[in-house]
Amino acid sequence: MYLSSRIQNIKPSFIREILKVTAQSDAISFAGGLPNKDLFPLNELNAASSLVFAEHGVDALQYAATEGYPPLKQWISDQYRIREGLEVKPEQIVITNGSQQAFDLIGKVLLNEGDPLAIEQPGYLGAIQAFSFFRPAWQSVRLDEGGMNLDDIRKALKCSTRLFYSVPNFQNPTGLSHPNQNREAVADMLRDQECFFIQDDPYGAIQFSEQRYLSYASLLPNQTILLGSFSKTVVPAFRLGWVVVPEALIDPFLIAKQAIDLHTNSFCQRVLHEYVSGDSFAPHLTNIIDNYRAQKQAMVDAVVEMMPGGVSCSDPEGGMFIWLKLPENISARELLEYCMERKVVFVPGDTFYLGAEDGNELRMNYSCLSAEKIREGVKIMADGINQLASRSR
Amino acid sequence: MYLSSRIQNIKPSFIREILKVTAQSDAISFAGGLPNKDLFPLNELNAASSLVFAEHGVDALQYAATEGYPPLKQWISDQYRIREGLEVKPEQIVITNGSQQAFDLIGKVLLNEGDPLAIEQPGYLGAIQAFSFFRPAWQSVRLDEGGMNLDDIRKALKCSTRLFYSVPNFQNPTGLSHPNQNREAVADMLRDQECFFIQDDPYGAIQFSEQRYLSYASLLPNQTILLGSFSKTVVPAFRLGWVVVPEALIDPFLIAKQAIDLHTNSFCQRVLHEYVSGDSFAPHLTNIIDNYRAQKQAMVDAVVEMMPGGVSCSDPEGGMFIWLKLPENISARELLEYCMERKVVFVPGDTFYLGAEDGNELRMNYSCLSAEKIREGVKIMADGINQLASRSR
Numbered sequence: 001m002y003l004s005s006r007i008q009n010i011k012p013s014f015i016r017e018i019l020k021v022t023a024q025s026d027a028i029s030f031a032g033g034l035p036n037k038d039l040f041p042l043n044e045l046n047a048a049s050s051l052v053f054a055e056h057g058v059d060a061l062q063y064a065a066t067e068g069y070p071p072l073k074q075w076i077s078d079q080y081r082i083r084e085g086l087e088v089k090p091e092q093i094v095i096t097n098g099s100q101q102a103f104d105l106i107g108k109v110l111l112n113e114g115d116p117l118a119i120e121q122p123g124y125l126g127a128i129q130a131f132s133f134f135r136p137a138w139q140s141v142r143l144d145e146g147g148m149n150l151d152d153i154r155k156a157l158k159c160s161t162r163l164f165y166s167v168p169n170f171q172n173p174t175g176l177s178h179p180n181q182n183r184e185a186v187a188d189m190l191r192d193q194e195c196f197f198i199q200d201d202p203y204g205a206i207q208f209s210e211q212r213y214l215s216y217a218s219l220l221p222n223q224t225i226l227l228g229s230f231s232k233t234v235v236p237a238f239r240l241g242w243v244v245v246p247e248a249l250i251d252p253f254l255i256a257k258q259a260i261d262l263h264t265n266s267f268c269q270r271v272l273h274e275y276v277s278g279d280s281f282a283p284h285l286t287n288i289i290d291n292y293r294a295q296k297q298a299m300v301d302a303v304v305e306m307m308p309g310g311v312s313c314s315d316p317e318g319g320m321f322i323w324l325k326l327p328e329n330i331s332a333r334e335l336l337e338y339c340m341e342r343k344v345v346f347v348p349g350d351t352f353y354l355g356a357e358d359g360n361e362l363r364m365n366y367s368c369l370s371a372e373k374i375r376e377g378v379k380i381m382a383d384g385i386n387q388l389a390s391r392s393r
Numbered sequence: 394m395y396l397s398s399r400i401q402n403i404k405p406s407f408i409r410e411i412l413k414v415t416a417q418s419d420a421i422s423f424a425g426g427l428p429n430k431d432l433f434p435l436n437e438l439n440a441a442s443s444l445v446f447a448e449h450g451v452d453a454l455q456y457a458a459t460e461g462y463p464p465l466k467q468w469i470s471d472q473y474r475i476r477e478g479l480e481v482k483p484e485q486i487v488i489t490n491g492s493q494q495a496f497d498l499i500g501k502v503l504l505n506e507g508d509p510l511a512i513e514q515p516g517y518l519g520a521i522q523a524f525s526f527f528r529p530a531w532q533s534v535r536l537d538e539g540g541m542n543l544d545d546i547r548k549a550l551k552c553s554t555r556l557f558y559s560v561p562n563f564q565n566p567t568g569l570s571h572p573n574q575n576r577e578a579v580a581d582m583l584r585d586q587e588c589f590f591i592q593d594d595p596y597g598a599i600q601f602s603e604q605r606y607l608s609y610a611s612l613l614p615n616q617t618i619l620l621g622s623f624s625k626t627v628v629p630a631f632r633l634g635w636v637v638v639p640e641a642l643i644d645p646f647l648i649a650k651q652a653i654d655l656h657t658n659s660f661c662q663r664v665l666h667e668y669v670s671g672d673s674f675a676p677h678l679t680n681i682i683d684n685y686r687a688q689k690q691a692m693v694d695a696v697v698e699m700m701p702g703g704v705s706c707s708d709p710e711g712g713m714f715i716w717l718k719l720p721e722n723i724s725a726r727e728l729l730e731y732c733m734e735r736k737v738v739f740v741p742g743d744t745f746y747l748g749a750e751d752g753n754e755l756r757m758n759y760s761c762l763s764a765e766k767i768r769e770g771v772k773i774m775a776d777g778i779n780q781l782a783s784r785s786r
Contacts, residue, residue: 004502010648259493259525
């Protein structure tokens with residue numbers, strides 16, 4: 001059968017396959033990346049929805065502007081000013097169908113086949129999938145507690161890299177954040193190069209600490225593309241995210257968005273705006289932060305307490321994931337096999353690397369589990385690590 | 394500035410530009426293509442929305458399946474059986490962000506740069522825009538009252554055309570429908586060729602007559618891709634459409650959809666399903682059909698009564714548009730200039746042709762105007778035609 005070349009190299013997500021296995025069982029899943037649905041503001045969204053029907057009437061149901069609902073764009077712009085001291089004009093914001101759609105827009109507007117695209121490694125799988133359709137020449141930039149590897153960036157820039165993709169805050173999959181010093185060094189290297197820095201920030205508002213992180217948009221104002229999402233802070237079902245682009249890119253992004261789907265669901269944009277601009281959003285945000293912080297702490301504590309020496313993990317300041325490093329000689333895929341038999345799942349770390357097939361790292365999600373379940377699952381993982389370690393001795 | 398090659402050739406829609414001009418004025422616009430918002434089922438959707446919040450709870454707000462909400466897919470499948478006698482498995486259906494998104498999915502999965510893509514001429518502008526991003530080699534197939542031109546199809550097939558795009562029922566822009574005999578002849582030519590027929594059908598349910606049209610999905614079951622939309626029958630703001638693909642294409646389409654935006658707004662899929670599967674949808678559909686039929690008739694009657702000899706128009710059996718042919722020596726763009734000064738707008742026909750710049754055809758929309766306003770606008774157009782005709786004599 002005749003298919004485009006671009007589709008033929010792309011495989012369905014391994015994560016999706018794991019989730020299928022665990023969806024119907026009583027498994028303890030550290031594999032997912034879903035926000036905790038028990039924390040969704042159900043009643044508040046119901047009220048906001050009724051209000052939109054009552055006060056906006058049929059105008060809320062007609063075709064709408066490609067760029068998004070103006071009051072929502074204004075609200076997002078205000079948040080950047082209030083929370084980060086950033087000046088973002090509402091015109092620079094395009095509302096998207098989840099921030100996932102922003103990858104597709106960026107690819108459509110900025111990527112030719114074979115163009116170099118740099119991504120931190122390990123990196124977000126959804127971005128790798130979406131950008132892969134445009135068949136870029138991937139450049140990999142190692143990420144660790146110190147941030148992005150500057151030598152790797154230097155190398156990528158020598159190859160005329162056009163785009164850098166990164167999740168500087170509470171990254172998926174690692175939970176790491178780039179230190180400010182690293183951000184400044186990276187920005188110095190990129191400044192005035194023909195290169196855009198894509199700062200994906202789905203977890204930015206879910207921060208456990210008081211640390212102030214520099215936004216790339218303040219370091220590289222004309223070169224940064226900012227992504228944002230309401231999926232983690234409000235609900236995923238509405239598929240509402242946004243992309244902030246430098247002014248020179250506004251028109252190309254609108255043309256691309258119009259071709260892709262005319263505009264994003266405008267009824268839900270109004271409902272969301274009613275909700276986030278009201279009084280109950282701030283306490284809601286505090287509530288999910290408090291919950292996720294406690295879940296993260298339960299997971300880190302359990303790992304420290306129960307796992308053998310040679311295992312280390314990240315201790316994120318926000319977001320929904322921790323990153324585990326097993327002793328060098330232990331395979332994450334083998335551990336997964338052991339754990340799946342005992343109904344515990346996680347995501348092997350190689351999934352988040354370009355071209356890797358196994359390794360000793362893995363991702364664990366804590367957002368949907370009680371402290372008890374977290375301890376129960378970590379215990380089984382610890383047993384598995386001990387067993388694999390004794391076998392390999 | 395560095396942009397992808399694909400974006401550099403694409404211009405914003407001329408229609409969009411016209412609509413901007415007329416949005417704030419008291420113009421009589423035949424230029425739009427919006428459904429009539431006064432006919433939206435506001436109270437029913439409000440009730441359906443409340444029901445979803447009350448009965449589905451937080452499950453309606455979480456991440457959901459890439460392919461769409463299963464009961465909605467089942468309902469669409471049932472409708473094909475009931476209305477057209479077509480067997481479409483729910484698995485073949487992917488819910489999209491409006492049927493516009495289906496163009497992007499088709500392009501992602503089936504088009505390499507330079508692949509021949511045939512489209513009826515005049516043809517739907519949104520499809521031309523969306524497919525243009527994949528830089529196909531366009532093949533044009535003339536369309537008239539007899540349907541698609543068979544010689545042009547023969548020529549397109551000789552160039553190994555992979556995809557045919559068409560709106561066989563109540564087409565946008567012309568309002569024409571392909572006669573069944575033409576459909577059978579086209580299908581005979583395409584059968585067993587490595588070529589998909591894309592039957593876009595946004596207006597299929599808005600039919601004024603009793604005529605039964607053959608679906609390409611029954612003529613070419615393994616080669617037809619069917620598009621559908623709720624934007625014209627329910628509301629556009631929800632951005633809900635769908636694509637039906639042959640079984641061999643299901644996986645590639647799901648992989649592409651996952652990369653584009655993970656899934657379509659699932660809350661609104663549930664609300665829509667509550668509504669369309671209830672008792673009030675059938676009378677609603679009858680109501681919009683009756684209204685649009687009356688508006689269409691008012692427009693055709695006004696044209697026949699007021700316009701000079703040499704002007705002809707289509708008399709659609711459904712949809713929202715008529716197609717006007719002016720005498721050969723009259724320019725639609727010049728007529729538009731005359732009319733815009735008098736606050737009447739329509740869309741010059743060249744907009745719907747690949748590469749054309751002017752001509753004597755134009756598109757008129759009737760769905761949002763009263764019979765009085767229709768007559769008032771047609772009168773001004775008739776005056777303009779007479780004036781241009783006297784000038785060119």
